Amino acid sequence: MRKPVLLTTPIRAVANVLKAPLYPVYALARRRTPQVGWLHLELRPRLTEFQSALPSLARFVPELAQRQPTALSALRRLAQAASNDPHVLGVLVELPPLATGWSRARGVRDAFRTLRDAGKEVVVYLPRGGGNLELYVAAGASKIILGPEATFMALGLSMESRYIKTMLGKLGVSVEPFARKEFKTAAETAARDAMSEPQREQLGALLTTLHGELVDALAARPAMTPERVDAVFAAGFLRGEAAIAAGVCDAFAYEDQLGETLARLFPSHPRKAAPKAPRWGKGPPKRRSLAPAEPEVALHGAGTFLARAEHEFFYRLRDRPYVGVVRVQGAIRDNDEDPRGIRQTFWALRAAREDDGCVGVVLLVNSPGGSALASDRIHREVVRLKQAKPVVAYFEDVAASGGYYVAAPADAIVAQPVSITGSIGVVSARLLARDLLAKVGVHTEVLRSAPHADMFSPARELDDDERAILDTELDAFYANFVRLVAEGRGRSVDVIEPLARGRVWSGRDAATHGLVDRLGGFDVAFDEVRRRADVPDAQRAGLEPVVLQMRPLVGDGALRRLLVDTDASLTDDLAAVSGAGLPRVAGAVRGLLSPVAPELAELMGLLGGEQFLYYAMGIPDIR
Structure with a gap:
């Protein structure tokens, strides 16, 4: 009844014996792995705590793979592995517009905190900007990079209910609710013309708590004060230099400029030299490549890093509790x-x-x-x-x-x-x-x-x-x-x-x-x-x-x-x-x-x- 295992203990033991002669090569390859530097992680719009692997044949369908959500369990393992690896300097997280709830968004922030507590830098890149939820997640990072034409919509939180009793009455329909007790309001939108006081009370308290979490997240940003946080919500839409002045953004970059932007934000981190523009024939160059003009930080795939960090050469002989x-x-x-x-x-x-x-x-x-x-x-x-x-x-x-x-x-x-x-x-x-x-x-x-x-x-x-x-x-x-x-x-x-x-x-x-x-x-x-x-x-x-x-x-x-x-x-x-x-x-x-x-x-x-x-x-x- 536990997670199925294809190999029984005797077969695993035989497989380990056959693999043993290759272990020195495996160990040497791991020791000679170059320095990691920065990891690049692209989150999916949907988040889930655990995600089952796709069936084998489904993995060859790109549309299905793209629809898979990001698993918070994998994100936590990545944060722990990166925290324990001295070669990892930081993680660049590309954040799309999210289609998830506040608790799972908080889970992403918790992973950021694990990395930052270990002395790693976390940079969030928002190529398309975002709203309240994206701002809440991004505020947990060391730095925030915004797309040059992207906008932060910091409008604050709202709850909206539509009451349809009058409309139903015109149709000849009515709803009679039976509830225990006064705060049990699941049917009131169809049975009332306006919000009840108990509903207003509990929604107001909930909204206050969530808004407080968002304000606290923004207030933790460098040089942010309560007055500046209030100014962010008063402005509503923030882009360009206004976003930097408001304290919700540290730099702008397109995708191809991320490496050099990180090099500017963290000048003490090792960089790879920018390739020289080639010359065609003699004399001045007739055509220059689109290579970056400045040194940039090397980025490595977070998925590849995690797979390597968790890889076990030998099979476990027994299942662990x-x-x-x-x-x-x-x-x-x-x-x-x-x-x-x-x-x-x-x-x-x-x-x-x-x-x-x-x-x-x-x-x-x-x-x-x-x-x-x-x-x-x-x-x-x-x-x-x-x-x-x-x-x-x-x-x-x-x-x-x-x-x-x-x-x-x-x-x-x-x-x-x-x-x-x-x-x-x-x-x-x-x-x-x-x-x-x-x-x-x-x-x-x-x-x-x-x-x-x-x-x-x-x-x-x-x-x-x-x-x-x-x-x-x-x-x-x-x-x-x-x-x-x-x-x-x-x-x-x-x-x-x-x-x-x-x-x-x-x-x-x-x-x-x-x-x-x-x-x-x-x-x-x-x-x-x-x-x-x-x-x-x-x-x-x-x-x-x-x-x-x-x-x-x-x-x-x-x-x-x-x-x-x-x-x-x-x-x-x-x-x-x-x-x-x-x-x-x-x-x-x-x-x-x-x-x-x-x-x-x-x-x-x-x-x-x-x-x-x-x-x-x-x-x-x-x-």
Whole structure:
């Protein structure tokens, strides 16, 4: 059940014996490797914690390779290897416009900090400029190089919600939400005309925390003051000399000028001499090459460097103990046909529990919640795993509602300051389309075998008894949610309940209130498992993370996962918790009516939804 190995121990031993005569040549080649100097790394727009390798044949399709995200796990290994190599002077990171969340962006900054703490320079190059997220990442570098015609759009952060109750009323449709408690606002955009005060309060607190992180990142730049940071956001758009004067940029360069620009920024670093321009025939040159006029710093591929640093000449005779990584990604759906869903998670949790080589687990959560029943089933598997081995949860961009529910039993919870978590509550919503049906000439006749058999029909309102039935069910689910969190946190229900009530917290605020134990990235969660693992001290330092992932059957969505992003956007995930078959609806509607797509997708999901209780949050995108 652990990561499959093709060679058994006897075959590995024979292979090592056959390779042994070549080892002196291998060792000599490594000793004679020239000085590294600077590494060049090009990040992809999408970031993920771990990235599975492409199938062999897919590697020959350039479009698929380009769509692969940058793995933060590989970035951390690169930072550690470069930090330990005295020949590495610095790393040049080319940063495109990012399509990722704030927690993963913070993971890139953590890798920069590892390099800088080791005395290495980090330079970020933004050929196309960027916005808030790119500025946040770049501010963690030693120097920032901007494309000559690129612009920084430092506009600050905003959250925008569109309320469609009036529009739905004109269509003859209304939505009746049932939520526990006042901060559980997942359905309010369809049920209200304006933002509720609890929603305004929790969004305001979240926005304040995230903006504070961005301000702190900029304030850490050389010669930056709080007044200069305020001036950056007041200016909005910064380019050219204005960007340098504002302190958000140190130099400009095109791609072919990076080597000489680094030489100017770091004059003490070794350089390679610029080639001389050739002369054609006798006398003055008739034509000059485009060679740089100044000495430049040599750049070496970061991927090649990491592959060489991690290469092992001999095969390991035995598999080492490892720390398993179990991912809970996207909306939590009770759907066995979903390849990212409950079936995958169950398999991984059970495999970790049964494999003696797995000494502990990091539960990697990036989910806004979903089905209450599915969340409870995953929670049960985490409890069973915890009885056998240490479990530490790590929250990425979002681990809220059902995402927090599944992590509640963990021995410890780690989150980034900019993670979004909490939302401990439950929500249901009911669609009433009686007026719409009448407008289009639809007449409904109902035959019932019991008084409440048609209580979910959109053709009629609920009576008082049916509302009481729903309220009782929601109260029970909410009380159980709070109780499980209290047990997992080792605190009383009276302490946890005021922190619950459906409220969303930033990772930093959650840590202040005891809903999170430590702030940091995946490496902090991994170190926590390694510290708790029951292994000899001699093996503790050699533990490595291994992602436990069930291999899909042929035709089980494998090709689709290569062609489609592996991590759905928050908009899709938030919509997906509202009913069966909704992801297709959300994607189609978003393309046609982007301003109100999430709300419409939720409503359409309610029409066909088979479940009515959801652990979901109602937070708009942060821009």
